[in-house]
Amino acid sequence: MKTSKIAYRPVGLALGAASGMIAGAAFKQAWKMISHDDDAPDATDEHRTWQEVLVAAALQGAIFAMVKAAVDRAGATTVRRLTGTWPG
DSSP, rough: OHHHHHHHHHHHHHHHHHHHHHHHHHHHHHHHHHHOOOOOOTTTTTTHHHHHHHHHEEEEEHHHHHHHHHHHHHHHHHHHHHSSSSOO
């Protein structure tokens, strides 16, 4: 395993935690704008429709994937700038 990959691992873990918090906040805001409701539905919420639950899950997944990719890419680019090697 490359040294840069090993050295990047703790950075990647920290970035992953940060991206999860960012994505969670972004999803809450997006759900408020879309549904005008403060709380997103849970899969087991019996008072919500299938459509609401599935749309919320799809939106949450898309936001989490996009934020994670953006944060991972920014982290890798920063590591390349600092070390001259790509961490992947």
